Amino acid sequence: MPPLLLLVSGSLTEPGLPPSPTPQLVPDPLSTTGYERALDLGGLLRASLNSVLVAVVAVPLSVLVASLAGFALTRIAPRATAVVVAASLVALMVPATALLVPRFAIFRLLGLTDTLVPLIAPALLGTSPLYVLVYYLAFRALPADLYDACLVEDLSPLRTWWRVALPLVRPVTAGLTALTFVLTWSNFLDPLIYVYDRDLFTLPLALRSLSLLDPTNFPVFLAGAVIATVPALVVFALAQRRFLHHDDRPEG
Amino acid sequence: MSASGEAPPARARARAARSPDRRSRRHLALMLTPYLVGLVGLVLVPALVTLGLSVTHYDLLRPPTWAGLDNFAALLEDPIFRVALLNSVVFALVAVPLRVLLALGLALLLHRRARGVGTARTAALLPTAVPEIAYGLLWLWLFNPLYGPINQLLRAGGEHGLTALGRTPPQWLTDPTSARAGIILMSLFTMGETFVVLLAARRALPRDVYEMAAIEDATGWDVFRRITLPLMAPVLALLAVRDAVASLHFTFVPAFVVTDGGPPPYATTYLSLFVYQTGFEYLRYGYAAAATLVMMLLTVAAVLVQWRLIRRYRRFFQV
Amino acid sequence: MTDGLVLDGVSAAYRDTAVLHEVDLSVSRGELLVVLGPSGAGKSTVLRVVAGLEPVTAGRVRIADRDVTDERPGRRNVSMVFQSYALFPHLTVVENIAFGLEVRDTPRRLARERARAAAETVGCAGLLDRRPGQLSGGERQRVALARALVREPDVFLLDEPLSNLDLALRAEMRAELRALHDRIGATMVHVTHDQTEALVLADRIAVLRDGRVEQVGTPDEIWRAPASTFVARFVGSPAMNLLPADGPLRPRDDAPTLGEEPLEIGFRPEAVALDATEGTPATVDRVEVIGEDAFAYLSLAAGHQVVARVPAARRPERGAAVRLDVRWADAHLFHAATGRRYQP
Numbered sequence: 065m066p067p068l069l070l071l072v073s074g075s076l077t078e079p080g081l082p083p084s085p086t087p088q089l090v091p092d093p094l095s096t097t098g099y100e101r102a103l104d105l106g107g108l109l110r111a112s113l114n115s116v117l118v119a120v121v122a123v124p125l126s127v128l129v130a131s132l133a134g135f136a137l138t139r140i141a142p143r144a145t146a147v148v149v150a151a152s153l154v155a156l157m158v159p160a161t162a163l164l165v166p167r168f169a170i171f172r173l174l175g176l177t178d179t180l181v182p183l184i185a186p187a188l189l190g191t192s193p194l195y196v197l198v199y200y201l202a203f204r205a206l207p208a209d210l211y212d213a214c215l216v217e218d219l220s221p222l223r224t225w226w227r228v229a230l231p232l233v234r235p236v237t238a239g240l241t242a243l244t245f246v247l248t249w250s251n252f253l254d255p256l257i258y259v260y261d262r263d264l265f266t267l268p269l270a271l272r273s274l275s276l277l278d279p280t281n282f283p284v285f286l287a288g289a290v291i292a293t294v295p296a297l298v299v300f301a302l303a304q305r306r307f308l309h310h311d312d313r314p315e316g
Numbered sequence: 317m318s319a320s321g322e323a324p325p326a327r328a329r330a331r332a333a334r335s336p337d338r339r340s341r342r343h344l345a346l347m348l349t350p351y352l353v354g355l356v357g358l359v360l361v362p363a364l365v366t367l368g369l370s371v372t373h374y375d376l377l378r379p380p381t382w383a384g385l386d387n388f389a390a391l392l393e394d395p396i397f398r399v400a401l402l403n404s405v406v407f408a409l410v411a412v413p414l415r416v417l418l419a420l421g422l423a424l425l426l427h428r429r430a431r432g433v434g435t436a437r438t439a440a441l442l443p444t445a446v447p448e449i450a451y452g453l454l455w456l457w458l459f460n461p462l463y464g465p466i467n468q469l470l471r472a473g474g475e476h477g478l479t480a481l482g483r484t485p486p487q488w489l490t491d492p493t494s495a496r497a498g499i500i501l502m503s504l505f506t507m508g509e510t511f512v513v514l515l516a517a518r519r520a521l522p523r524d525v526y527e528m529a530a531i532e533d534a535t536g537w538d539v540f541r542r543i544t545l546p547l548m549a550p551v552l553a554l555l556a557v558r559d560a561v562a563s564l565h566f567t568f569v570p571a572f573v574v575t576d577g578g579p580p581p582y583a584t585t586y587l588s589l590f591v592y593q594t595g596f597e598y599l600r601y602g603y604a605a606a607a608t609l610v611m612m613l614l615t616v617a618a619v620l621v622q623w624r625l626i627r628r629y630r631r632f633f634q635v
Numbered sequence: 636m637t638d639g640l641v642l643d644g645v646s647a648a649y650r651d652t653a654v655l656h657e658v659d660l661s662v663s664r665g666e667l668l669v670v671l672g673p674s675g676a677g678k679s680t681v682l683r684v685v686a687g688l689e690p691v692t693a694g695r696v697r698i699a700d701r702d703v704t705d706e707r708p709g710r711r712n713v714s715m716v717f718q719s720y721a722l723f724p725h726l727t728v729v730e731n732i733a734f735g736l737e738v739r740d741t742p743r744r745l746a747r748e749r750a751r752a753a754a755e756t757v758g759c760a761g762l763l764d765r766r767p768g769q770l771s772g773g774e775r776q777r778v779a780l781a782r783a784l785v786r787e788p789d790v791f792l793l794d795e796p797l798s799n800l801d802l803a804l805r806a807e808m809r810a811e812l813r814a815l816h817d818r819i820g821a822t823m824v825h826v827t828h829d830q831t832e833a834l835v836l837a838d839r840i841a842v843l844r845d846g847r848v849e850q851v852g853t854p855d856e857i858w859r860a861p862a863s864t865f866v867a868r869f870v871g872s873p874a875m876n877l878l879p880a881d882g883p884l885r886p887r888d889d890a891p892t893l894g895e896e897p898l899e900i901g902f903r904p905e906a907v908a909l910d911a912t913e914g915t916p917a918t919v920d921r922v923e924v925i926g927e928d929a930f931a932y933l934s935l936a937a938g939h940q941v942v943a944r945v946p947a948a949r950r951p952e953r954g955a956a957v958r959l960d961v962r963w964a965d966a967h968l969f970h971a972a973t974g975r976r977y978q979p
Contacts, residue, residue, distance in 0.1 A: 068442060070465055134342045148355075153369035154382035155359040158617045159565040160589035162611045165595045165604045166362035166369065172376065188354030196351055209721035211686050217735040221343040223862020229737070231725040250447035250583045252569060255595060266463075268449040272573065274451050282457045289450035304438055306557070491674035 071293070075099070098283030105277060107262065108288055111270030118180055118266060121189040121249050127237065128245045130190030133184070135225045136201025138209075149200070152193035160253065168257055181265065182258040183251065191244045198240060204231045204242035242303030246296045267292045364415035366612070368607035387606035395609060399582045400590040403496075404614075407567055407586060408560040411500045415507040416556050423514035424544065437515070444508030448566075452573035455502050459574065462560070465543060489575055492583035498569045499584055510555050517546070517551040550625070557622040561615050564588055587611050638942075639664040639822030640685065640790050645694035647677075647684050654680045654847045657694065662839075664699075664959065666822045667816050672843035673869065676827040679718075681843070682792045685824065686713050699789040703812040704813040707945060714783035715792040718799065719776045722767040722782075728754070729763040734767045739786075745774055754778075755786040759816065773804045773975045780815070791823040797832060830870045833857065842866045860967075867901050867967060873930060873942045875901045883936040884915040886963040899972040905931060906965035909944035909951065914960035917941065919951045932961065 075098050102108055103238040137145050171182045190196045206229060230237070254266040259265060265273070271292050275285040321601055370387055372380035392396050422440050426433050445449070458464050467485040480613050516520040521544070568588040576584040577593070585593075585605065595604030640662040647655040654677045664669045670678045683689035685696060687708035695704045697776035703711045710826040714735070722731050728798055736746035754760045767775060776796060783791055797805045799813075816821055833840050836856045842865075844855065850862035861867035861875075864955050868874040878884055878951050880898035908914075909931065919932040920940075929950035933941045943959060951957050966979040 068446070070458065071450075074454075074457055075568045119558050129350045129354065132347040139340070140344050140348070148352070150522040151355055151360075154619075155355055157561055157615055158359060158363065159561060159588070159611065161568055161591060162366070162608050162615065163359065164591060164625060165601055166365035166606055167358065169365055169369065169374075169376075169593070169601065170357075170362060185358060186354075188350055190351060190354070193355065193359075207718040207719055207721065209719045210607045212683075212708075213687060213715070213717065213721040213723075214706040216686055216713065216715050217738055218707070219738055221347065222740065223766075225347070227724055229735065232723075245425070246445050248915075252447070252449045268447055270454065271447075271449050274528075275456070275573070278454075280460075280463070281423070281437050282463055285453050286457060289453045290446075292450045293446050296445050296447055297442060300442065301438065304441060339707070 068293075071286060072290060074282055075290045077257075077286075095192070095283070096287075098287035101281075101284045102274060102288040102291065105274060105284065107265065108267065108270055108274070108291060109263045110263065112291070114180065114264060115249060115267040118133065118183050119245060121239060121247050123183045123245050126187035126189075126191045126195075126248070127241050129188055130195040130240065131199050131230060131233075131237065132225065133196045133203075135203050135220070135229055136197075137200040138203045139221055140211065152197055155189070155193045156197075164253070164257060177258050178260055178264065180264060182257070183248075183254050186248075186251075186254070191247055195240050195244065198236065199233070201235045202264045203229050206232055216279040239303050242299050245299050249292075249299075251295050288291060351470065352432065352598055357505040363612070366605045366608050370609045372602040372605075374601040374605075376601060380602065383602055387603050390603065391606055391610065396582055396585065397590060400585045400587050401610070403583075404564060404587040407496075407500065408563045411503050412559045412563055413471060414500065414508060415504060415559060416552060418504055418509040419507040419555075420548075420552065422511050423518050424540075426516055427518040428522050435530040440511055441508040442475050449573060451502070451506070452569050455498070455570070456574050459498055461485070461489070461518050464488070490579050492579055492581070495575050495579055495583050499567065499575065501564075502574070510559060513555060514548070514551065517548055521547050526606050552627045554622060557618050557625065561618045564611055564614065568592065587614075638662070638966040640824065641695075641697040642681070642685070643695045643697065644844060645684055645696060646692045647680050647689055648692050649680075653692075653846060655684065658846070658848055659842075660841055660848065660851065662824060663824055664822055667834040667836060667838045669840045670824060670826045670843055671869075672828065672839050672849075674828055675845075676751045677846040678828070678843055679794055680942045681905035682715065682794050682824060682826055685711075685790065686715055686792055687711050687825065703870060712786075712788050713790045713792055714786055714788040715910075716783045716794065716796045716858050718795045720767075720779040720796075720799075722778060723777060724767050725736075727764050727766055728759065728770070728778050730776060731767065732785050735782065735786045749785055750781070753781040754894060756784060756819070758811075765789045767807060772800050772904075773808065774807060775802065780812075781894045784819070789822065793823060793825040793964065795823075795827055797827070798829070805832075812836060830872070834870070837935075842869065860976065861901075862976050864899065864969045867969070871903055873904055875903050875967070876907070876941045877901045877936075877969075878941070879966065880938055883939055884941070884959070884961065886966055887914070888963050890930075891977070893968075893969075898977055899969045899971045899974075901967040901969060902961045902965050904942045904944040906961050907941065908949075909943050909945050909957050909962045910949070912956040912958065916956060916958055919953055919955045919957060921953055922950050923952065933957065 076095060077098065093275065118299070133148075137148055167182070168177070171177050171185075176182055190199075210232075211224065211227060214228055250268060251266070255266045255269040256272075259269060262273075271285065271288045274288045278284065334488055358408075369380065371385065373383045376379035426437050426440070446454075458466050461467055466488070470485040488494045490499045525543055525547075526539065529543055535544070564587055566583075567586040571584045571586050571589045572592070575584040577589050587610070591604050591607050591611065594600050594607060640660075642658050642660040645655055646653060646657055649824065658677075658681065663830055670681055672678050672847070680689055680874075684691055685698070687696075687703070687706060691704060695702055697703065698711055698713065706899055723734065726734065729747060730731045732750035732753055733741075733746040736749060737743060741749075751760065752762065754763060754777075757777045757780045759774060760782055762774055762778065764768060767778070770778065776799075779796065783793075793812075793935060797808055800808060809832055812825075815837075822947050825836060834857075837854055837873070839850045839851060839853055840857050844865050850857060850866045852860075852862075857866060864877060868877070877899050878901075880893065880900045882900075884900070886900075915935060917935045920932045920934050922932070923930045924947050929945050929947040931943045931945055931951055933943060935941060941959065944950070968979070969975065972979055
């Protein structure tokens, strides 16, 4: 928490002042010049638009993929489930940086570098295989009788997923949507590698070029950082009650 | 009357039990396909491509040429790679236990319901939600020797830019040891996920065990040492291994944005940064792939450790 | 009469363990069959095989004269009341009841109308807008029944629907269930491990043991002519007494002609007369008093045990020496080797 307060405080400092001899939590004079410059210089508006575009496509797609796959895993033959779960666990353990080079080679082969596609592509993985597994566990925890009742009523797996299973795991969906959004919104590494066209820069990337423009002009890029942080924090704060406090009911 | 002659063997039918009809099978295959495409296309195939690239020289412009084990031999000789490997291992050995301990402390402190606990939990979690790059830029400022609030604080009460004890404040980004410490410090605040898992684990512990301990008049330390710690040990071990693997990745942005791999001699060049620079700045993709392979081997080693831990604790709990 | 449901040599397995062994059963249209057996006998598997939730490894299933063995559950026109009721927690009562109709593309208004009518039939019309979480056990039970009812299926399958209710409610719902069946005249298969429930509800009872049908018959037949020692002891509480026919106790009136082979003699606690002056001597081990009735646990020679039901007012003391007597008319004979009923 203290770092966040400092972030806001730093972003409100008047740019170009000599370093203050004493630490101040509330800057004097208070100034929003940092924000104005950040928006002018960094193309942050354009970048925000790109970020929003990526999030609007990738987040719903990712949640959709994860919940469909997680549901299917509870219904297919146990042996197939075991294989997919094991593969997901392995995929989970591979650090993202370890896949940079080969993924880049593949996207380049497909001619998709310098587009937003590689930034959306991880949605096919549910952003993280972890989320598929979380959905799998949530769907598996529903009473087996409910699924049997759906079979007796001749519901196809797709309709069982949509009409019964999904409505019953709404808190999971809320939490995972928030996490997916935060990860997608914050994604820095992928844009760094795949996007060179300034017009396609997402917010994290624009933020970096803003900081490279004048590395000592802290209020400006801190203001940019605040702009990039606020949406993630808001979404996160809205959803965090679900996974921090869901079990706060009195026990026993 | 009995149709046992025509019926398929029991095993085959029993396995089909969860998806008995053709419509279900078709639907389920459809539902699983996008994820399988992602899993194969974004993880499995790239991992295989890494294997392939690691035995070639490749700069993206000309087609790859066969290199055999040259890349690996070169890695062994490469002082930068050795430093990066060492840095990554040291980071995992120092930062990971600290992160897990901090998360454990917070989880134990905040698992009860009380006034302000909710806010405190949120506060502990929020830095994890800050975009990596914004977080990196923040620390770039915090660590700045002149403008940065950290050194302003350290200088408070002192004169002529010295601390109150009359010493020079740390030159965070130019002194190798301070820079490494700085990166570790940065990583401590983002242990939110570990914290959430430990919080859930602590809350899942049986309450009667603690009531029993209270009846026996056990001290807080005894309760921690004899009850909480042993019961949470499996989770802690798993989180530590997971964190160690993840640390290969989450050292990238701090090293990239805050210290740029420096100060010399490559004090904060970690494997992830090494791979990035080798591939995307020096365009030596084959060489980068070979380094990636080493990284994956480290991961595999960590996964094996995790596997053994799970097995051991399973046995431990069955006895 | 046409057949409502026929199981023809049906076997089923869980993993590699056989759960049903060539079960033959037929239920007439409009009949209420109760499948009775201890836990693990495969009762629920019978229902699940009929519903198509469990595949058969051999045999055929016919519903309303139609072979449905290879049909998926939704195409068999059965409805099922689950032990847990399996109500959808996110839907209101009326949505739950209309669910089966709406997913089969019945117009929404018609579906709601029929749902209301079904709710009326089972007496839960006042709950239509609530959600399952706000209902008591008995109310959930009614909603589950209404949901099964609304589609007018060929067969109703009820999987221990009363087992989650407390004793008083169970007796009430038992009577209502029977009345409901008489009113709508549907073909029903009801699974239970509760012998009282079976005796009260059933047109016929099928007793299941280790995946095999032990006996099928009316409640009277099951009670008066149990086909095996298993049926004899499973139905009735306390269980029927069993002694070797040449053992310490022999009924004293006219004996039927007995063969050479070893037999067992069975008689219910009610059939034991204690106040006889003659008869087999025994000692009273302990006495349980349940209201007007008392059950005396007696030791006979050679360590044999017998339970006798006596009026509580005339119960013997613990440790007392008594003489007991049974009439042949109240006794059952079984082959000692197979446990099957002996026909003289």
